[in-house]
Structures are given as structure tokens and as C-alpha cells.
Amino acid sequence: MGGHNTDFDALIIGAGFAGLYQLHLLRDRLGLSVRVIEAQDGIGGTWQANRYPGARCDSESHSYCYFFCEEIYRAWEWSERYPGQEEILRYLDFVAEKLDLARDISLGVKVTGARYDESGNRWIVETDRGETLSCTWLITAVGCLSSANIPDIPGLSDFAGDWYHTGQWPREGVDLSGKRVGQIGTGSTGIQAAPAIAGEAAHLTVFQRTANYSVPARNAPLDETRKRYFKDHFEEIRAIVRRTPNGHPFEIAQRKVFDVDDDERRRLYEQAWETGGLRFRAVFQDLLASEESNATAAAFIKEKIRDIVRDPRKARILSDIDHPYAAKRPPIDTEYFETFNRDNVDLVDLREEPIIRITEGGILTAKAEYPLDVIVFATGFDAMTGPLLRLGLTGRDGVRLDETWAAGPVTYLGLQIPGFPNLFTVTGPGSPSVLVNLPIGIEQHVEWIADCIAFMREHGVTRIEPRMEAALAWGAHVEEAAGRTLLPQVPHSWYLGANIPGKPRVFMPYTGGMGRYRAICDDIAERGYPGFNLDDTPQPAPEARDFDAPVYAPGV
Numbered sequence: 001m002g003g004h005n006t007d008f009d010a011l012i013i014g015a016g017f018a019g020l021y022q023l024h025l026l027r028d029r030l031g032l033s034v035r036v037i038e039a040q041d042g043i044g045g046t047w048q049a050n051r052y053p054g055a056r057c058d059s060e061s062h063s064y065c066y067f068f069c070e071e072i073y074r075a076w077e078w079s080e081r082y083p084g085q086e087e088i089l090r091y092l093d094f095v096a097e098k099l100d101l102a103r104d105i106s107l108g109v110k111v112t113g114a115r116y117d118e119s120g121n122r123w124i125v126e127t128d129r130g131e132t133l134s135c136t137w138l139i140t141a142v143g144c145l146s147s148a149n150i151p152d153i154p155g156l157s158d159f160a161g162d163w164y165h166t167g168q169w170p171r172e173g174v175d176l177s178g179k180r181v182g183q184i185g186t187g188s189t190g191i192q193a194a195p196a197i198a199g200e201a202a203h204l205t206v207f208q209r210t211a212n213y214s215v216p217a218r219n220a221p222l223d224e225t226r227k228r229y230f231k232d233h234f235e236e237i238r239a240i241v242r243r244t245p246n247g248h249p250f251e252i253a254q255r256k257v258f259d260v261d262d263d264e265r266r267r268l269y270e271q272a273w274e275t276g277g278l279r280f281r282a283v284f285q286d287l288l289a290s291e292e293s294n295a296t297a298a299a300f301i302k303e304k305i306r307d308i309v310r311d312p313r314k315a316r317i318l319s320d321i322d323h324p325y326a327a328k329r330p331p332i333d334t335e336y337f338e339t340f341n342r343d344n345v346d347l348v349d350l351r352e353e354p355i356i357r358i359t360e361g362g363i364l365t366a367k368a369e370y371p372l373d374v375i376v377f378a379t380g381f382d383a384m385t386g387p388l389l390r391l392g393l394t395g396r397d398g399v400r401l402d403e404t405w406a407a408g409p410v411t412y413l414g415l416q417i418p419g420f421p422n423l424f425t426v427t428g429p430g431s432p433s434v435l436v437n438l439p440i441g442i443e444q445h446v447e448w449i450a451d452c453i454a455f456m457r458e459h460g461v462t463r464i465e466p467r468m469e470a471a472l473a474w475g476a477h478v479e480e481a482a483g484r485t486l487l488p489q490v491p492h493s494w495y496l497g498a499n500i501p502g503k504p505r506v507f508m509p510y511t512g513g514m515g516r517y518r519a520i521c522d523d524i525a526e527r528g529y530p531g532f533n534l535d536d537t538p539q540p541a542p543e544a545r546d547f548d549a550p551v552y553a554p555g556v
């Protein structure tokens with residue numbers, strides 16, 4: 001660990017998009033002593049961990065970046081419509097170098113526990129290097145999807161081949177040439193990975209539990225005109241990403257599905273399919289508000305799948321989708337469904353033939369044994385709460401986070417937790433988080449936290465903690481906002497925690513939209529932090545009207 005100092009104003013856990021910008025603001029704007037602790041060997045967070053074949057961002061590159069500094073925005077040039085994993089790491093290295101961040105980041109150091117010491121009003125943080133550090137403000141920048149879910153399938157330890165989780169992919173890569181690969185999982189990751197694996201391996205078997213929608217990404221190199229356009233329109237693009245519900249660089253259409261006749265609707269869907277990517281979801285305003293409206297998009301995509309996939313059995317399994325379009329995170333792809341037309345790709349429907357066990361030689365289902373050299377788990381994450389719970393946080397009065405969250409996460413604005421003073425959670429549960437193009441959500445959080453700390457110093461406040469009633473009111477609002485959409489209706493959604501056995505079913509991300517969320521957070525800060533205790537002084541509870549206006553974020 002660089003330097004001998006063990007006492008800091010602020011410690012930040014994680015050196016992804018969030019941790020890097022938080023370090024810059026606290027150190028360079030507020031003049032605090034700050035250290036970032038990062039468990040991985042390099043910066044970049046999710047992009048350091050997710051090195052699986054085909055890993056690429058689903059947000060368009062000119063919006064998947066920082067907007068706080070026009071000079072940085074203009075100095076960087078993306079090469080493709082969507083940035084690949086390696087290019088994102090290069091971008092973050094470039095930013096880190098420009099802002100001279102590396103000297104305050106400890107790489108390869110894991111936080112093993114952190115407890116709030118009431119008498120000293122400090123956080124005491126332990127690491128796997130045996131150090132004890134302390135700080136006034138502890139900021140978690142650990143991401144929403146950094147705790148891999150490796151399902152407990154019997155027999156994994158008997159498997160004679162190699163196995164990998166996509167979110168813990170080896171840094172040196174994996175040579176799949178000549179191998180028989182089995183991939184479990186067809187979420188956003190699996191849908192990106194399968195075409196890339198099929199192109200490299202001798203044979204790929206995809207094990208699908210729940211069929212999924214996907215829309216072509218239409219990735220392509222950016223030509224000089226586009227690159228110039230993005231640079232010349234920085235302010236306009238920034239205004240759009242900050243205004244739109246999902247932080248994407250395009251508006252959601254105002255029209256509703258049944259505002260147009262069948263022919264026009266078909267034409268609009270075809271056009272959106274050609275445009276590709278998450279823009280498809282923005283073609284109508286009410287796709288996530290009305291089952292009837294959604295069914296038109298669902299039928300359109302299912303028809304496309306059946307058109308693309310030549311083998312009728314595979315086409316049936318892939319298009320037999322049991323939930324509304326985009327009510328789970330909608331994947332986008334490069335030749336995903338086309339991959340099933342390759343001679344070296346098979347598809348197993350786990351609803352028809354569940355996995356019994358993993359054997360020495362492969363995967364045994366209720367119908368057959370599939371011989372494999374490599375198993376790829378594209379099985380997702382213990383999302384949102386997982387990365388926080390594994391930090392071993394203990395708040396006031398010795399209360400552990402896993403105890404206080406036993407029935408599900410309780411936060412105020414997704415930013416703070418009752419009982420955990422001076423702890424801030426970037427993109428925590430209850431914030432828009434995973435429903436937003438993440439750098440946009442992250443910038444807002446990081447700036448709000450820095451402003452809050454600046455306010456505390458200016459006003460001589462040493463401790464901030466949300467009131468329980470404010471957190472419960474916020475939780476009720478998050479639930480109510482979700483209830484206006486189709487999202488909570490999918491029983492197997494990870495938004496609800498349903499992918500992890502035993503995890504409480506609570507709809508975690510805020511569906512009210514980024515613009516609205518930003519306005520609520522700004523308003524709370526401007527009014528002197530209603531809903532928080534500042535030192536021992538309770539600020540008024542937030543009133544229902546503070547965040548209870550009708551909300552519906554069409555694009556979530």
C-alpha cells in the first residue's frame with residue numbers, strides 16, 4: 001500500500017467509473033486526504049473483471065463516458081458505436097493518467113471488514129493485507145454487478161475440464177480453440193458471449209433456462225463524420241443524457257403503441273430493428289406501462305427470431321419467451337440468433353431437460369449427457385446488495401448490514417443507510433443504478449456525495465445519517481414507482497433478487513427515471529437535507545409531496 005498514512009478523510013472502495021471520479025472530486029476539489037482501495041489488479045471495475053469473449057458495452061460509446069470535463073470528452077476518440085471491454089479500460093487509464101489518480105489507488109487490496117466507531121466518529125477499515133485504516137467518510141463504489149453468481153449445481157468439483165464465470169474471466173484470456181464449450185445462461189452476457197465463443201471453439205452448447213429477447217446492436221466502426229459530430233455537440237449530448245430517463249443519448253418517442261395503425265407500427269418496429277440497440281425500446285412511450293402495448297413489440301421480436309433461426313426446434317425454444325419485452329434488462333447482440341444456424345452450435349432447453357449434475361466429462365440433464373471440455377457460467381450476479389453485503393459493514397451500535405437488510409435493502413435515495421453514519425453508497429439499491437447508462441448515474445451520485453461532504457465541512461457537521469422513516473418512505477416510493485411498470489411482474493428477474501436462492505424479493509432499482517431522481521436529490525440538498533440527521537439534529541422528515549408526484553419513466 002503506497003505511503004504510510006493509515007488515517008484519511010475519505011476512503012473509497014472500488015476503482016471503476018465511480019471510484020475514480022469520486023477520488024478526483026474529493027481530493028482535487030475538496031482538498032481531502034483520500035485513498036481508493038481496489039481488490040482487482042487494475043482499475044476499471046466491471047471492465048477489469050468482465051473479459052469474456054464478446055464483452056462490450058450496450059450503451060453507445062459517445063455516451064458511455066464522463067461528462068464532467070469537456071476537455072477529457074473531446075480528447076478521447078471512440079472507435080466503434082459501442083465500446084469494447086479493452087477500449088473502455090484504455091479510456092479509464094487515459095482519464096486516470098490525465099487526473100493523476102494512480103498515486104492514491106491501492107490495487108490488489110481487498111476490504112475484509114469496516115466498522116463505525118461511534119466514540120471517534122470514524123470508520124475503521126480492515127484489509128486482507130492486515131492493515132487497519134480509518135476515515136471520516138467511507139464511500140462504496142463497488143458497482144451493482146460485481147458479485148458473481150455461480151450456481152450450486154451438484155458435481156462441479158468432479159468436472160475434469162476447466163470452468164469460468166464470465167464476470168471473473170482470467171486476465172490472460174482463455175484459449176477455447178478446439179474445445180467443446182458448454183455455456184449456461186442467456187442474459188445480456190450470454191447473448192454477447194455465445195457468438196464469440198462459437199466462432200472460436202470447436203463446438204458450443206448453450207444451456208437456456210429462460211428464453212430472452214434480443215435486438216441487433218448494429219455495432220460498426222465510427223466514421224470521421226460521427227466522431228466529429230460527437231465532439232462538436234458535447235453540450236447537446238450532455239443535456240440529453242442528463243435529461244432522459246435512462247441516461248442514453250436519445251429521446252424516447254412521445255407516441256404510444258395504439259396511437260398508430262398496424263401498418264405504421266410495423267414500419268416503426270422494422271425501422272427501429274434496423275437502427276438497432278436500446279433505441280428499439282424507445283420507439284414507443286408505453287412499452288413498459290401497458291401489457292397490451294408491450295405484446296406488440298414482443299410479437300415482433302419473436303417473429304424475427306423465428307425468421308432468423310432455421311432449425312424449427314431451436315427457433316421454438318428461443319422464441320418461447322415468458323415475460324414482457326424489456327421487463328428484464330433487454331440484451332442487444334451481434335448475430336446471436338444467427339449463431340444457432342452454425343453447424344457447431346447446439347441449444348438445450350433446461351425447461352424441458354433440467355440439469356441433474358455436472359459430471360467428470362460434461363453436463364448431465366434429465367435427457368442426456370453433453371460432453372464438454374469447458375463450462376462457461378454466464379449466470380449473472382448477486383446484484384446490487386451482494387457487493388455491499390460482502391464488505392462486512394458494521395454500523396452504529398454494532399449492527400451488521402446483513403442483519404439490518406435481512407428482509408431486503410433499506411436506503412435513503414440509494415445513497416445512505418440508516419444506522420451507518422457517513423457511509424455513502426454510489427449507485428446503491430433504491431437508486432436508478434442499473435436502469436441507467438451507468439456513467440451518467442454515477443456522475444450524479446459522486447457529485448451529490450462531494451457536495452454533501454462540502455456542505456458538512458462548511459457547516460461544521462461531523463455526521464450525516466438518514467432517518468429510518470425517510471428511508472422507509474423512499475422504499476415505499478421506489479416500490480410504488482416500480483408498480484407503475486411491468487418490471488416487477490417478472491418472477492425470475494434479478495431486479496427483484498429472484499436469481500439468488502434465499503435472497504429477499506425486493507424490487508431494488510428506482511424506476512422513476514434519472515431526470516426525476518436527480519431533481520429529487522438536488523431538492524433535498526438545497527433544502528438542507530430533510531430526512532437526514534445532521535450530527536444529533538434531525539432535519540424534518542421529507543414530506544410525501546417531496547417525491548410522491550406521479551412518476552413513470554417510459555424507457556426503464
Ligand code: NAP
Pocket residue numbers: 055056057058059145151152184185186187188189190192208209210329350378379380381434492494499
Ligand atoms: P443475468 O441477466 O442474470 O443472466 C443470467 C443467465 O443465467 C440467465 O439466462 C439465467 O436464467 C441463467 N441462469 C442463472 N442461474 C442458472 C442456473 N442455475 N441454471 C441455469 N441457468 C441459470 O446475468 P448477465 O447476463 O451476466 O447480465 C447481468 C446484467 O449485467 C445485465 O442485465 C446488464 O445489466 C449487465 N450487463 C451489461 C452488459 C453491457 O452493457 N454490455 C453486458 C452484460 C451484462 P434465468 O433467466 O432463468 O434466471
